[in-house]
Amino acid sequence: MAVGSHFSLTAIDYAKSKLPGVLLLTSEITKDAREDYYLTFNQIDTKKISRIKIDILEDSLFDSLPSFIQGYLLAKDDQREHILKIIQKILVYSSTMNFNILSGYYASGMIKSLQFAKYNQQGKIIGNKICAALLYSPSENFPTGKLSLQVFLPTVNFNPRKPIAKCWT
Template structure:
């Protein structure tokens, strides 16, 4: 997590720095979060957008090293927000008639960068970041003004763990702030990766519609392409689900039959099944596509199951999969499962890994 540069400790990853500051905008800068990685154009995304108590939009650009490029980015993004209208509901608290707050955060600023910033955007706030360990052993993330005075600080836990450090920065940042579930999430990831050496981590980002990031546990072919039906599980991270704190959603991939409204027919296949859990130990609910249709649109829950000699309609995914695993020839070499296998996160993960092994 840590690196040393110019005699001070810094976070290794710019993405982790961004995630941590996003999650602590209020105590660090007295800002409420608005958007993270906001799409400007194909080449540019604004790191962090916030709003102060007076409704002024704050545009933040972060750099783990020297901050020269952040000044040019702030100028471009300021111009963009002056010209464009913004219908996103997250901007409702922003008064676009008020002057923007421009904030550049970097490990250091050269004198030429400071001169450039004062010339181009004189009221831009330049802050340096560093990690400092105090006598009691605690680490704090410090934001400092150019005169080296501390503007704000917040405690940060330093985790020296190879599995943790191998994860994408957005997961690291989220788990740093969630010690109550961190160990459980790491154990789940370890369980998946240790099941088979061919299971690898893939990271994805979706910027369309509901912004989220994803890590999936999957198998690749020789061309590094994800194989069909060879993803066994994953996590979706919604940074704005509960604005400021986000939400981490675990899912497994299992065979199911889903009703496709546009085609007005049932489609069999391997699909994501969301595991609703508060503690990543006990399961509170499973959400597959049919259940979501049922909850959101009143769709009657049905799971047709047809093979030679059997023609049944189940009213929940659990019963469908228990029988699928019992009667489908490709699954008969696996151990049988029952309702108890659907009560804990560990047992569902194990079930999904076993199913993955025969797909």
């Protein structure tokens, strides 16, 4: 048996000639309208389909978050799933996306930040590849803290056209 996301025609021909009786299956993860995930296997020869429901454990994402975000999410049970989906979407944006924890004192007090960016192998941010940040601000007005999302939009230099000739006299 061989399982892969795709088999080239060369690989299929090789398997049929050198590995008689081999079962070639392609696999993929699919999601249905009810947000359930399935591992789907397709046989190349007969096109039979097997689907196995899989449970996505979001605890692994939760466990990887820093304690200040975990504490906030535990206190805000009604917002936990929504915030975890936002974090998942940010991380899925790119395979090189990761997060780093920053903290500092500002005029409004202590702010902790979970900064999402693209990092190189040395752990340094690649150029200016900061995508988003979750800012956590504990304060007297918000006993469980205040969480906000900061999104960095790409910027470009704006060079307006220069007029070729004056249009007035």
